[in-house]
Amino acid sequence: MAKLHEKIIRVLRPHLHDLQDALEDLPGGRVSGVVVSSSFNSLDHQSRQEKLNAILKHALTDAELSAVGAIAALTPAEANVKAI
Amino acid sequence: MGSGACLAGYMFDLSHRPNVLYLASIERLAAARRMIDEKPHDYVVASYLAGLAVESILQALALNAGSAHDAKHSLSKWLSKCPSALHDALKGSAEWNRLVALWDNGIRYLSFDGLLGYFRNKGYVRGKKGGVESIVRHLTKALVDAAEEVHKKGLAVWLSSTKK
Numbered sequence: 001m002a003k004l005h006e007k008i009i010r011v012l013r014p015h016l017h018d019l020q021d022a023l024e025d026l027p028g029g030r031v032s033g034v035v036v037s038s039s040f041n042s043l044d045h046q047s048r049q050e051k052l053n054a055i056l057k058h059a060l061t062d063a064e065l066s067a068v069g070a071i072a073a074l075t076p077a078e079a080n081v082k083a084i
Numbered sequence: 085m086g087s088g089a090c091l092a093g094y095m096f097d098l099s100h101r102p103n104v105l106y107l108a109s110i111e112r113l114a115a116a117r118r119m120i121d122e123k124p125h126d127y128v129v130a131s132y133l134a135g136l137a138v139e140s141i142l143q144a145l146a147l148n149a150g151s152a153h154d155a156k157h158s159l160s161k162w163l164s165k166c167p168s169a170l171h172d173a174l175k176g177s178a179e180w181n182r183l184v185a186l187w188d189n190g191i192r193y194l195s196f197d198g199l200l201g202y203f204r205n206k207g208y209v210r211g212k213k214g215g216v217e218s219i220v221r222h223l224t225k226a227l228v229d230a231a232e233e234v235h236k237k238g239l240a241v242w243l244s245s246t247k248k
Binding site for chain 2: 028
């Protein structure tokens with residue numbers, strides 16, 4: 001796991017209950033993917049993105065933030081329920 | 085033969101060509117919209133095609149950038165192979181979040197009742213007012229709208245990357 005990936009999870013964990021890490025390390029040091037937490041159960045999609053952004057903006061440097069790609073924030077049900 | 089085409093004894097697999105995927109993505113999204121806007125409605129097909137349209141434009145971008153086709157159907161994994169311009173465009177996107185939360189390649193195997201159960205198990209039906217058709221229509225429309233926004237961003241990156 002790359003350094004930025006580790007840092008993202010470390011700063012998110014205190015804010016997101018039962019955090020599951022499905023982020024990926026991409027070429028060039030970028031990180032994107034999915035995080036899963038029951039803390040998203042009561043939030044709409046916009047609010048989840050705002051919550052992630054607020055936490056990361058507070059804890060990462062500008063250079064680190066620019067290396068963070070799209071991160072989808074899912075509830076455990078959204079992550080685990082499959083159509084078949 | 086699958087998705088390949090046979091011509092004069094030669095097999096051409098068109099399905100993994102970026103330009104074919106780009107054009108297919110536009111057709112799939114238009115078809116998804118028709119399934120909602122025109123009768124007879126088909127919410128299962130609309131939901132499936134909306135995500136397939138996005139999967140197709142992501143694959144077009146990823147393959148055009150030199151990635152291999154791994155035959156998996158995770159939108160998030162396909163995005164990880166796309167150019168950074170698309171990551172920047174989708175960063176903080178509620179529509180990308182909704183699409184990843186709601187779409188699954190297996191939707192195509194569901195009946196109408198199966199789709200309702202799928203949305204219910206994802207946690208999207210509780211507290212919703214109205215009849216079953218109205219709830220499924222509302223959720224399908226939200227999925228297709230989200231896919232359309234993501235698809236637009238994918239097309240913009242495609243058009244700028246293929247101009248060069």
